[in-house]
Amino acid sequence: MGADIIAEQEPVLTAKEKCMETGDHKDCLGVIMPVRDALDVINGKWKLPIIIAISRGHKRFRDIERNIPRITSKVLSKELKDLEAHKLIKRSVFDSQPVSVEYTLTPYAATLNPVIDALYAWGTQHRKTIFGSSEAQG
Amino acid sequence: MGADIIAEQEPVLTAKEKCMETGDHKDCLGVIMPVRDALDVINGKWKLPIIIAISRGHKRFRDIERNIPRITSKVLSKELKDLEAHKLIKRSVFDSQPVSVEYTLTPYAATLNPVIDALYAWGTQHRKTIFGSSEAQG
DNA sequence: TATAGTGCTATCCTTTTGGTTACTGGTAAC
DNA sequence: GTTACCAGTAACCAAAAGGATAGCACTATA
Structure with a gap:
């Protein structure tokens, strides 16, 4: 509604x-x-990256895993459960051959967009500040 | 500036x-x-609350400590050092009797305001969602 | 002298987080 | 038959974060 x-x-x-x-x-x-x-x-370091990855269309466990640098199966598994418990993602199992699992964002996860955008904007300029600070003089 | x-x-x-x-x-x-x-x-759980507390005028160590529920001296001390290393706060020592220490935000910390605002807005509505979810039906 | 406040630090301990390797059971490709 | 992919889980361990308690050197107040 x-x-x-x-x-x-x-x-x-x-x-x-x-x-x-x-x-x-x-x-x-x-x-x-x-x-x-x-x-x-x-x-933690992982929840927002996971949400971002899923929002980009990476729905499968291995697909998400491959698209988040340095995350491991164990950590991903745990974080997905947390996100599901908070109703930010939904886990769907399809009875195909073989069985496939898909993670999708709930509409509620979309309400986090302003947070992600703010973090993205700040992180982008922060990175510039850091790399620029060696040539600029403090 | x-x-x-x-x-x-x-x-x-x-x-x-x-x-x-x-x-x-x-x-x-x-x-x-x-x-x-x-x-x-x-x-971590503490950095933004600390920035918020300082931005509200709580400049002294004990003052900050008192205004952040459940934070301990040890944790506050460590987090303040981290924030200083990231140039988000400034530690000033005054040669008064007794010596007093003040923490203030740098202008750079102000660039985090959109992040804090987004988190504040989301956290506020999230709290409503949580408390409302028992009476509203899924 | 005792008490309280200031700005911390030290020690110890538990919890959380993260990393590594290995493994399952099923399917499919070589 | 062997290898690899899928979606994880289990066991073990290390590091980081966090919590509890105590203490220090100093000063102000009673």
Whole structure:
């Protein structure tokens, strides 16, 4: 149903606005807590890369594994289970010959796009900053 | 200082656009790598909460410690060093009586605001989803 | 003198994460 | 028959993260 919710009815504040709202800098828990909730779901180095890989059409276990550098079967297996438990991905088994397994993103995983985009943008410019910092003088 | 850079000169693509750009779903490394670069800097449960606390005006070690639930001195100490090494915070020692230490954010840390905002927004709605999922039916 | 606060560090321990190698049972290719 | 692919799991181990408790040198307060 409501796939096109617009944040009009209920003003969603940015982290900064939320803090400003409290008047001074006493209560930062109102910001820290939701951020930690998010961090608890996408914790570790692997979850977002896995989501990215699946979103690019890599649905099969080995396919995902091959497309994420240095991940191992064991880790991938565990992280996929975590993601499934958080309802971000769906595991489907097909009764073909041989049996094949496909992982797909749930619509809920799509709500993480702004997070991924922010991280992608920051990571991109951070990499530039790092590689640029040797020739620029500190 | 260039605080108001507009992404006009160089089109910064979203993660999704970057992928679409490659034509099909073969190369997701171009997205995964920057995201991992970002993740490597803000890894663990503590870095962003610490940045948030400092941005709210909690500059002193104990002050930060008191405002982040369940963090310990040891962990805070280590994370502060990491953040300093990544040039996200600055440690200043004042020769007062007694000596006082202050942690402040660098301008570079402010570039993480979109990340924090995205995480805050997602974490907020995720919390609602979790608490709402018991009464709403699947 | 005792207590509390400051900015940490040290020690010890547990949990989590990650890595390696090996293995399963079925199918298909050589 | 041998090899390889598939989707994992098991066993073992190392490293990193995190938690608990204690302590230090110093200062301020009572």
